[in-house]
Amino acid sequence: MIQNELKKAVGIKSVDLIQPHMTVGLGTGSTVYYMVEELGRRVQEENLAVECVTTSNRTWKQAEKLGIPLKKLDEVHTIDLTIDGADEIDQNYQGIKGGGGAHTREKIVALNSHQNVWIVDQSKMVSHLGKFPLPLEVNPFGSQQLFERLQAENLHPVFRVDDQGNQFLTHMKNYVIDLHLKEIKHPHLLADWLDHQSGIIEHGLFLDVVNTVIIGSDNGPKIIDHIR
Numbered sequence: 001m002i003q004n005e006l007k008k009a010v011g012i013k014s015v016d017l018i019q020p021h022m023t024v025g026l027g028t029g030s031t032v033y034y035m036v037e038e039l040g041r042r043v044q045e046e047n048l049a050v051e052c053v054t055t056s057n058r059t060w061k062q063a064e065k066l067g068i069p070l071k072k073l074d075e076v077h078t079i080d081l082t083i084d085g086a087d088e089i090d091q092n093y094q095g096i097k098g099g100g101g102a103h104t105r106e107k108i109v110a111l112n113s114h115q116n117v118w119i120v121d122q123s124k125m126v127s128h129l130g131k132f133p134l135p136l137e138v139n140p141f142g143s144q145q146l147f148e149r150l151q152a153e154n155l156h157p158v159f160r161v162d163d164q165g166n167q168f169l170t171h172m173k174n175y176v177i178d179l180h181l182k183e184i185k186h187p188h189l190l191a192d193w194l195d196h197q198s199g200i201i202e203h204g205l206f207l208d209v210v211n212t213v214i215i216g217s218d219n220g221p222k223i224i225d226h227i228r
């Protein structure tokens with residue numbers, strides 16, 4: 001199966017986990033796109049009653065068009081379930097997110113959710129994290145000094161640029177620095193160090209977050225449940 005078909009299959013499958021009257025977090029990305037389309041269909045055709053918060057303007061616009069009831073994060077008390085994509089998941093179900101630069105809002109929503117589900121095609125499953133560059137959302141103020149600090153630590157930073165070669169901006173108008181690490185041997189130690197650097201708004205290591213992973217494979221979606 002081609003990659004988009006795998007993404008579509010897991011996107012559709014994940015909507016089965018949404019129960020009536022849940023508050024649901026909607027992630028961001030090309031896999032989540034299919035989940036949101038299917039959720040919109042069930043809201044429209046099957047009167048599935050839910051309220052949703054989103055992790056990006058992109059997802060908000062898509063969900064709004066489909067008539068999915070939306071709330072701002074600060075308007076809800078709890079989030080029952082969040083469904084999101086991931087860029088890499090290792091054998092301990094730790095992840096890297098932020099390939100689209102949406103990881104700050106994604107992490108805020110994830111850490112406020114009772115359950116987190118990641119939907120991925122099989123290419124995202126890896127033995128060790130780090131082949132995918134680790135995204136950092138950084139404050140533009142002092143970003144050059146931060147960049148040099150990251151260089152001095154041998155973390156191989158690269159400022160992300162957009163298609164036109166301009167500085168990539170997140171929707172909060174911050175920069176993204178990607179760390180080209182090849183392999184992250186100690187994800188918790190790295191996350192802890194990054195958490196203590198001024199100027200880093202959020203990094204893309206999502207550790208001990210996910211409860212369920214749905215992996216798209218040629219044999220159909222495979223659900224790994226009760227991870228934590």
Ligand SMILES: O=C[C@H](O)[C@H](O)[C@H](O)COP(=O)(O)O
Binds near residue numbers: 032097102
């Ligand atoms: O910033 C982007 C998000 O973290 C996405 O969830 C992640 O990049 C996976 O996206 P996709 O499903 O398009 O590969």
